[in-house]
Amino acid sequence: MTPVLEARHIDKFFKKPVEFHVLKDISFQIPPGEFTSIMGKSGSGKSTLLYILSTMDTDYRGELLLKGESLSGKPPNRLSRIRNEHIGFVFQFHYLLGDFSVLDNVMLPARKLARKSEAEIRHDAHEKLKTLHIGHLADKKASRISGGEKQRVAIARALINDPAILMGDEPTGNLDSYNSENVFQIFRQLKEERGLSLLIVTHDEDFARRTDRILEMDDGRIVGGNP
Amino acid sequence: MKQWGLILGIARTHLHTKMKSTVTASLGVTFGIGAYITLVSFMTGLNGMLDSLVLNQTPHIHLYNELEPSDVQPIERSPAFSDDLLRIRSVRPKTGQLKIHNALPILDYLRHDPRVLGATPQLLANIFYLSGSLDLGGQLIGVDIMEEARLSNMADYIVEGSPEDLRNTENGILLGIGLAEKLSLAVGDRVQVATAEGGVFPLKIVGLYQSGLAEIDNARSFAQINTVQRILGKPQNYLTDINIKLHDIGLAVPMARELESQFRLRARDIQEANAQFETGTSIRNLITYAVSVTLLIVAGFGIYNILNMLIYEKMNDIAILKATGFSGNDVRDIFMSQAMLIGLMGGLLGLLIGLGLSHLIDSLPFDTEALPTISTFPVNHNPVYYLIGIAFALLSTFIAGYLPAMRARKIDPVRIIRGN
Ligand SMILES: Nc1ncnc2c1ncn2[C@@H]1O[C@H](COP(=O)(O)OP(=O)(O)OP(=O)(O)O)[C@@H](O)[C@H]1O
Ligand SMILES: [Mg+2]
Numbered sequence: 001m002t003p004v005l006e007a008r009h010i011d012k013f014f015k016k017p018v019e020f021h022v023l024k025d026i027s028f029q030i031p032p033g034e035f036t037s038i039m040g041k042s043g044s045g046k047s048t049l050l051y052i053l054s055t056m057d058t059d060y061r062g063e064l065l066l067k068g069e070s071l072s073g074k075p076p077n078r079l080s081r082i083r084n085e086h087i088g089f090v091f092q093f094h095y096l097l098g099d100f101s102v103l104d105n106v107m108l109p110a111r112k113l114a115r116k117s118e119a120e121i122r123h124d125a126h127e128k129l130k131t132l133h134i135g136h137l138a139d140k141k142a143s144r145i146s147g148g149e150k151q152r153v154a155i156a157r158a159l160i161n162d163p164a165i166l167m168g169d170e171p172t173g174n175l176d177s178y179n180s181e182n183v184f185q186i187f188r189q190l191k192e193e194r195g196l197s198l199l200i201v202t203h204d205e206d207f208a209r210r211t212d213r214i215l216e217m218d219d220g221r222i223v224g225g226n227p
Numbered sequence: 228m229k230q231w232g233l234i235l236g237i238a239r240t241h242l243h244t245k246m247k248s249t250v251t252a253s254l255g256v257t258f259g260i261g262a263y264i265t266l267v268s269f270m271t272g273l274n275g276m277l278d279s280l281v282l283n284q285t286p287h288i289h290l291y292n293e294l295e296p297s298d299v300q301p302i303e304r305s306p307a308f309s310d311d312l313l314r315i316r317s318v319r320p321k322t323g324q325l326k327i328h329n330a331l332p333i334l335d336y337l338r339h340d341p342r343v344l345g346a347t348p349q350l351l352a353n354i355f356y357l358s359g360s361l362d363l364g365g366q367l368i369g370v371d372i373m374e375e376a377r378l379s380n381m382a383d384y385i386v387e388g389s390p391e392d393l394r395n396t397e398n399g400i401l402l403g404i405g406l407a408e409k410l411s412l413a414v415g416d417r418v419q420v421a422t423a424e425g426g427v428f429p430l431k432i433v434g435l436y437q438s439g440l441a442e443i444d445n446a447r448s449f450a451q452i453n454t455v456q457r458i459l460g461k462p463q464n465y466l467t468d469i470n471i472k473l474h475d476i477g478l479a480v481p482m483a484r485e486l487e488s489q490f491r492l493r494a495r496d497i498q499e500a501n502a503q504f505e506t507g508t509s510i511r512n513l514i515t516y517a518v519s520v521t522l523l524i525v526a527g528f529g530i531y532n533i534l535n536m537l538i539y540e541k542m543n544d545i546a547i548l549k550a551t552g553f554s555g556n557d558v559r560d561i562f563m564s565q566a567m568l569i570g571l572m573g574g575l576l577g578l579l580i581g582l583g584l585s586h587l588i589d590s591l592p593f594d595t596e597a598l599p600t601i602s603t604f605p606v607n608h609n610p611v612y613y614l615i616g617i618a619f620a621l622l623s624t625f626i627a628g629y630l631p632a633m634r635a636r637k638i639d640p641v642r643i644i645r646g647n
Binding site: 047051054056057076077080081083084085089091093095096097098099100104108109111112113114157161 | 230233237240241243244543544547548549550551552553554555556557640641644645
């Protein structure tokens with residue numbers, strides 16, 4: 001089966017302040033429906049890798065494939081479209097557009113994709129929010145909800161276009177254990193019920209141990225977890 | 228396909244949450260456009276008034292005889308002296324040259340020319356106005372008053388009496404208002420006029436004439452042509468000037484040259500007569516545009532600053548939009564739309580303020596001796612200026628918004644997301 005995401009010999013350097021080899025020959029595959037976590041020491045290059053995998057960072061060497069299609073060297077507008085359609089991303093901070101309502105935040109990527117009617121998008125967005133137990137927040141302003149709630153709204157937004165893969169950079173990093181567990185359950189459910197592939201960076205051993213596979217990173221290399 | 232609904236929706240939300248900055252930026256544009264509309268309406272109104280003041284009293288082509296010495300003296304025509312060096316001292320112009328020869332056939336010819344709206348004969352006589360021991364030099368112009376009234380707005384300048392009064396009165400005169408004051412005369416009185424040759428004639432004042440230009444009103448009066456011919460003791464065909472009004476003022480210059488060579492007369496066209504006048508008009512226009520453009524440049528800097536600030540504040544939003552699939556161009560358009568919305572709102576409000584102010588000026592009383600037909604300030608409410616105004620507003624906000632929007636387009640989301 002074609003992997004959802006495949007990295008082939010990815011190298012990345014930071015030029016400033018001194019030349020620094022952050023990612024060293026990274027190769028691995030994510031099969032469809034797999035829940036993968038990435039662990040590793042602080043500064044080992046996890047976030048850097050995730051930005052490359054999400055197509056936001058194009059300054060690297062090597063090749064990146066999404067469902068068998070090479071993404072390396074594609075023009076920025078094309079990559080925006082691919083990101084919009086196939087990749088859901090949950091950040092650690094910076095969750096939402098604070099001036100917009102929770103519902104608007106969830107709907108924006110779907111409006112951009114414009115594959116469904118406004119009414120369908122609205123309906124879907126409500127559905128996603130309900131799945132994440134935050135349906136009652138739909139009309140609140142995004143800047144007026146709690147951190148854990150924001151995190152879940154961000155997940156709903158990442159899922160609105162039914163992406164091929166959901167990536168998260170420490171999405172439970174600043175959640176209490178109750179909310180953290182909640183998010184984990186949501187991820188597992190998405191994988192089991194919809195066959196969603198997930199790639200989640202985490203420092204939480206407990207969280208990682210319950211995923212299908214752990215990729216261990218150290219000093220810019222993948223050192224464990226059958227890449 | 229661009230999703231303008233989506234882009235504008237985001238732009239509107241951003242502006243809405245930054246109400247104060249938005250209003251400040253818009254007001255800058257409002258002042259610029261409001262000032263432009265007010266100034267341009269007033270200035271062009273003023274231009275129009277001055278145009279009509281001078282131009283409407285100036286014929287498109289004025290045919291007359293110039294008093295000047297002949298270029299060719301009789302002795303030069305003689306073959307007997309053709310090999311000699313001829314020098315004639317103190318050459319003087321011939322007398323009697325003021326008369327236009329064959330004036331009546333020329334008039335008839337002109338009236339049949341399809342380019343000509345009308346041609347009026349005039350007879351200029353230099354005379355003295357007598358009152359008691361006082362005598363004032365001046366001109367009496369013999370006119371076909373009904374034709375003059377039809378072809379120029381002369382009737383506007385007859386402040387008492389009417390053209391019909393002059394036509395219907397034997398030996399009537401329309402006295403210049405300055406003369407009437409100096410001579411303490413009123414309508415119904417008689418005024419004595421004397422020619423250079425010494426004849427004295429009483430004329431009945433049927434009306435007063437006020438051009439608004441003091442040196443004219445203090446010297447010039449009008450009478451019917453035959454009255455003046457009688458005063459001068461000249462026949463029916465004695466005329467000194469022909470004024471021509473054309474259908475198309477643009478033809479004045481070529482036609483003047485044509486008439487000059489055809490009739491061997493001096494033909495002065497309106498451009499020549501009013502060359503300095505055009506300069507005044509263009510300087511007033513220059514001032515209007517200089518002031519408006521300055522105000523808009525100031526407004527443009529305001530928009531530039533506010534948009535830069537907005538982009539700085541919305542850095543996170545930009546990163547999120549880009550991360551979730553909005554392209555750089557989408558982000559640029561979002562901020563460009565904000566600039567254009569500011570321009571549109573500010574511009575429309577500016578048009579309204581301009582409309583209000585120019586109507587206010589229009590209603591202010593403006594009484595001046597010199598301008599009998601005008602009672603309020605002249606204002607030109609031409610809708611074209613409103614179109615130019617809004618185009619100005621959009622153009623200046625486009626330019627002001629362009630650089631910040633391009634900056635937003637280039638923002639690297641990874642740098643922002645890493646930043647915190
Ligand atoms: N813009 C940059 N320029 C130069 N070096 C950078 C830049 N961003 C990150 N680095 C360096 O690259 C390395 C990897 O950073 P990265 O953020 O990927 O680490 P990480 O594994 O996500 O760490 P953490 O667990 O703390 O989030 C670090 O040593 C960091 O100092
Ligand atoms: Mg990190």
